[in-house]
Amino acid sequence: MTTLVFVESAEDELSQQAVVMAGSLGAPVSAVSIDTGSLGFAPAAWAQTLVDTAREQGATAIIAPGSDRGNEVLAHVAAKLDQPMAANCTAIAAGDPVSVTRVRWGGSLLEEAQLHGSPALLTTAAHAVAAEPIASVQTVAISDGVSDADRAVHVSETVPAGGGGVSLADADVVVSGGRGVGSAEGFSVIEELAALLGAAVGCSRAVTSAGWRPHSDQVGQTGTKISPEIYIACGISGATQHMAGCKGAKHLLAINPDGEASIFSSADYGVIGDLHEVVPAISAEIRKVRG
Amino acid sequence: MRVLVCVKRVPLTGGKINLTEDEQAIQTRHLGFTVSPHEECGAEEAIRLVEAHGGESVALTLGPAEAEEQLRDLMAIGIDRGIHLLTDGAEWDPQATAGAIVAAVKAEPEPFDLILFGTESADAGNYQVAIRVAYALGLPVVNGIKAITVDGSTLRCEHEVSGGRDVYELTMPAVVTVMEGINLPRYPSVPGRMRAKRKPVAASEPARSDARLKLVRLVLPEASGKQVEILGSGADAAPKVVEILQEIGVL
Numbered sequence: 001m002t003t004l005v006f007v008e009s010a011e012d013e014l015s016q017q018a019v020v021m022a023g024s025l026g027a028p029v030s031a032v033s034i035d036t037g038s039l040g041f042a043p044a045a046w047a048q049t050l051v052d053t054a055r056e057q058g059a060t061a062i063i064a065p066g067s068d069r070g071n072e073v074l075a076h077v078a079a080k081l082d083q084p085m086a087a088n089c090t091a092i093a094a095g096d097p098v099s100v101t102r103v104r105w106g107g108s109l110l111e112e113a114q115l116h117g118s119p120a121l122l123t124t125a126a127h128a129v130a131a132e133p134i135a136s137v138q139t140v141a142i143s144d145g146v147s148d149a150d151r152a153v154h155v156s157e158t159v160p161a162g163g164g165g166v167s168l169a170d171a172d173v174v175v176s177g178g179r180g181v182g183s184a185e186g187f188s189v190i191e192e193l194a195a196l197l198g199a200a201v202g203c204s205r206a207v208t209s210a211g212w213r214p215h216s217d218q219v220g221q222t223g224t225k226i227s228p229e230i231y232i233a234c235g236i237s238g239a240t241q242h243m244a245g246c247k248g249a250k251h252l253l254a255i256n257p258d259g260e261a262s263i264f265s266s267a268d269y270g271v272i273g274d275l276h277e278v279v280p281a282i283s284a285e286i287r288k289v290r291g
Numbered sequence: 292m293r294v295l296v297c298v299k300r301v302p303l304t305g306g307k308i309n310l311t312e313d314e315q316a317i318q319t320r321h322l323g324f325t326v327s328p329h330e331e332c333g334a335e336e337a338i339r340l341v342e343a344h345g346g347e348s349v350a351l352t353l354g355p356a357e358a359e360e361q362l363r364d365l366m367a368i369g370i371d372r373g374i375h376l377l378t379d380g381a382e383w384d385p386q387a388t389a390g391a392i393v394a395a396v397k398a399e400p401e402p403f404d405l406i407l408f409g410t411e412s413a414d415a416g417n418y419q420v421a422i423r424v425a426y427a428l429g430l431p432v433v434n435g436i437k438a439i440t441v442d443g444s445t446l447r448c449e450h451e452v453s454g455g456r457d458v459y460e461l462t463m464p465a466v467v468t469v470m471e472g473i474n475l476p477r478y479p480s481v482p483g484r485m486r487a488k489r490k491p492v493a494a495s496e497p498a499r500s501d502a503r504l505k506l507v508r509l510v511l512p513e514a515s516g517k518q519v520e521i522l523g524s525g526a527d528a529a530p531k532v533v534e535i536l537q538e539i540g541v542l
Contacts, residue, residue: 075419079426084503215472262306273525281526
């Protein structure tokens, strides 16, 4: 009896967390990464390799990190084996069935569920447990059991991003605007503050739906998940869709004219007021302090 | 080309989620409903592909009688017809959902060239229905796509990764899951709404298999416990804000 864990790399934090959580099933944990050779990322081929490795090792559970690739590869495993799969678990407990707690609504809601499958297939939610270095990772080659059909869908090239500006996902400071900005032009005050702070500009889903900003600026469940030192949210009410994207921020400053806005219940600091007055005043103050 | 998009009706949760007394569902008495965001973009993509290449766009949903509202919304922006797999409103697990979709696709007189899904639904977020459907139909599948280009029977699909875009090429028929940002869905026009009323929706009641990922109960996460410190009102708060930025060390 072992628990097989698919790791993207030994250094990957989400993979390390998956290995830690896998330990709570009680069985010895076997961490494997896949050497894809010249094939490139090929989800079905990777999944078949995991299926074959699990069979060789007599694994009773297969676990992957709840990353894009982790969820994708494990769903291929689930489809191949016709077994149920629980995505993005925050807690798991051994038993028959296996008990899981999993994320819904990007983390705004949790679900307790029973997983009636063998092997147990699940992915682990980001940051549900602390990462630890992985003792040993076995690298396996694409297995002989992989068919031509499994190999057919693979990454054929990777086009580099356009570059320029501060990346939203990696920024230390993010200044975001919501519906309260009022128009595409209204973002000039947000951009000004962001430039002074070396920050990335973000926005809410209402803003991208209105066409004021590109989707690549959206912070939220269906946009970018951010984890800056401070997140400055201007004219954003704090819908669950938005908060799912910014809950990784270490500090949250909300600027909103409505003191009852739900964003204040998640904020560390608040300013009650119209962002079109408050934000330029902050920019002016920064210039003053800098002399 | 014939394009199917599979969509889910989900509540507009706003700022705070409340649960029903039995903890089996979200209390939706005072909420509106919408098409799950990634899937709304899937519908827009289906419409654009048919506009560019000809053919037919079809939307499918598995859900309660009220979910016809979401099919009509999509027909109002250009989807040609609907397939409604009726449920009693209780949520189906991913395997049962995929099984019902596969049966509906097989029952169609002609096969689809492309079946679109959202990468994951806004509410359940199971990340697997599309992949299960693809395997059951013996079709290739790519995930999390933000750009689709059609060249004959070849699809070029782009997936955003850190620092760039991974490109996949696959041959239709195929299954593709898309993400919000692939396009900006259009708004329905008044004539569009009128036309939607006359477009056909084929409703049927699929058989439900036993859930193998079985919901026990929903739980609200613990509140952050944060107590917001109000720094002031209006422009007068600026010096305080700058002090905080200096304290945190970002200035």
